Amino acid sequence: MNMRTAAPKRTPVPLNGVDTPALFATIGVVAGQPELAKFQFRAQGKWMGGTHTQTTMSGFAGAGGEHSHKMAFTADGDHPAVLCGADNGPTPVEWLLHALATCLTAGIGNIAAARGVKLDEVTCTLEGDIDLQGILGLSDKVRNGYQGIRAKFDIKGDAPPETLAAIVRQSQARSAVFDVLTNGVPVSIAVNAG
Amino acid sequence: MNMRTAAPKRTPVPLNGVDTPALFATIGVVAGQPELAKFQFRAQGKWMGGTHTQTTMSGFAGAGGEHSHKMAFTADGDHPAVLCGADNGPTPVEWLLHALATCLTAGIGNIAAARGVKLDEVTCTLEGDIDLQGILGLSDKVRNGYQGIRAKFDIKGDAPPETLAAIVRQSQARSAVFDVLTNGVPVSIAVNAG
Numbered sequence: 001m002n003m004r005t006a007a008p009k010r011t012p013v014p015l016n017g018v019d020t021p022a023l024f025a026t027i028g029v030v031a032g033q034p035e036l037a038k039f040q041f042r043a044q045g046k047w048m049g050g051t052h053t054q055t056t057m058s059g060f061a062g063a064g065g066e067h068s069h070k071m072a073f074t075a076d077g078d079h080p081a082v083l084c085g086a087d088n089g090p091t092p093v094e095w096l097l098h099a100l101a102t103c104l105t106a107g108i109g110n111i112a113a114a115r116g117v118k119l120d121e122v123t124c125t126l127e128g129d130i131d132l133q134g135i136l137g138l139s140d141k142v143r144n145g146y147q148g149i150r151a152k153f154d155i156k157g158d159a160p161p162e163t164l165a166a167i168v169r170q171s172q173a174r175s176a177v178f179d180v181l182t183n184g185v186p187v188s189i190a191v192n193a194g
Numbered sequence: 195m196n197m198r199t200a201a202p203k204r205t206p207v208p209l210n211g212v213d214t215p216a217l218f219a220t221i222g223v224v225a226g227q228p229e230l231a232k233f234q235f236r237a238q239g240k241w242m243g244g245t246h247t248q249t250t251m252s253g254f255a256g257a258g259g260e261h262s263h264k265m266a267f268t269a270d271g272d273h274p275a276v277l278c279g280a281d282n283g284p285t286p287v288e289w290l291l292h293a294l295a296t297c298l299t300a301g302i303g304n305i306a307a308a309r310g311v312k313l314d315e316v317t318c319t320l321e322g323d324i325d326l327q328g329i330l331g332l333s334d335k336v337r338n339g340y341q342g343i344r345a346k347f348d349i350k351g352d353a354p355p356e357t358l359a360a361i362v363r364q365s366q367a368r369s370a371v372f373d374v375l376t377n378g379v380p381v382s383i384a385v386n387a388g
Contacts, residue, residue, distance in 0.1 A: 030330055037332065038323070038324075038326075039325075039326055040321055041287050041288045044317070045317065046317050047303060051212070051299075057292065069281055073284045075292055077297070079300055080263060081264075084216045087264045092371045095289055096374060097235065099286045099287070103287070105241050109243070109245050123240050126239070129232070132233055132256070135370050138231065146379045148382070149380070150381075151384070154386045156387075156388065161388035165385045174338055177290060179338035180290060181379055182378050182379065185375055186342045186343070188344050189347065189362070190345070191349065194354070
């Protein structure tokens with residue numbers, strides 16, 4: 001998620017599939033009632049056997065009320081065969097790359113619309129390096145997670161390269177997932193056993 | 195991802211859908227050739243219009259070679275209607291919860307098998323709180339990402355509650371996604387514009 005914040009220099013018009021006037025109106029409403037900005041997102045996970053888990057993402061709270069996605073989205077995660085899993089879905093760490101790609105790209109769509117730039121194409125490739133000596137418990141000097149993530153964006157539109165690149169940079173500057181991945185977040189885990 | 199590291203106290207047998215002997219054999223092989231532990235995971239994203247992105251997760255490297263999932267997995271991310279999106283998929287920040295749920299639960303499956311504990315059911319609920327004043331650019335005092343994530347696991351199996359709870363805690367201790375989310379990771383973003 002990611003949006004443009006400064007007042008538009010032009011009358012906003014729908015662009016890139018973004019309802020730009022509605023987006024600016026939303027920002028204006030939240031500016032006047034900051035409590036509407038508090039959101040809570042949720043996922044429910046169910047173990048399917050082995051290393052396979054299916055989660056459901058359906059309801060969330062925000063803008064002063066409860067909401068449901070237009071459908072209950074489900075997704076799978078698993079380990080691949082080389083790690084003794086059944087490969088029923090992407091690995092958990094690939095899902096982190098997916099989260100980052102979708103956040104940065106959504107921001108690019110919104111920000112380009114807000115700046116009056118028509119986009120033709122946005123693609124990205126993401127890579128994450130991980131040394132499994134961490135999670136395999138073979139070394140306490142190797143972290144469990146990624147050691148680094150690299151993203152490369154290709155962006156084409158009706159603006160000069162520097163304008164297009166600045167849109168990507170603004171998306172990065174206001175990306176929720178980029179912030180979480182680079183800065184970390186407190187995570188608490190409770191267990192109800194038996 | 196998450197695996198048990200100490201030598202098994204019993205002859206490992208397949209359990210919980212986990213090929214426990216193969217898992218221990220894999221750990222043994224990697225212990226002798228640590229370079230096999232280096233993995234690279236990847237995702238390719240494509241902007242679909244508005245705030246909708248579709249990613250593909252297919253190939254990855256590791257264990258000294260290139261691998262492909264048994265199919266090219268695709269997934270969508272979008273913003274919901276209340277945030278002016280078309281709701282074609284979960285939000286990017288919900289995907290972070292999905293990544294965490296699938297990582298911790300996969301670890302629970304593996305660790306329980308390694309410890310000879312038969313699991314009956316594992317479910318989890320995750321919540322993430324976010325104040326959108328950050329990404330909306332309405333406050334520089336509010337971070338862009340989640341302010342906190344809470345996960346609650348319910349686990350049932352043929353072991354005392356404290357044994358089941360210890361499995362969850364060991365999964366947390368060796369979770370790649372838990373590490374990334376709580377400690378952060380360097381992320382570099384390159385742009386090819388025009």
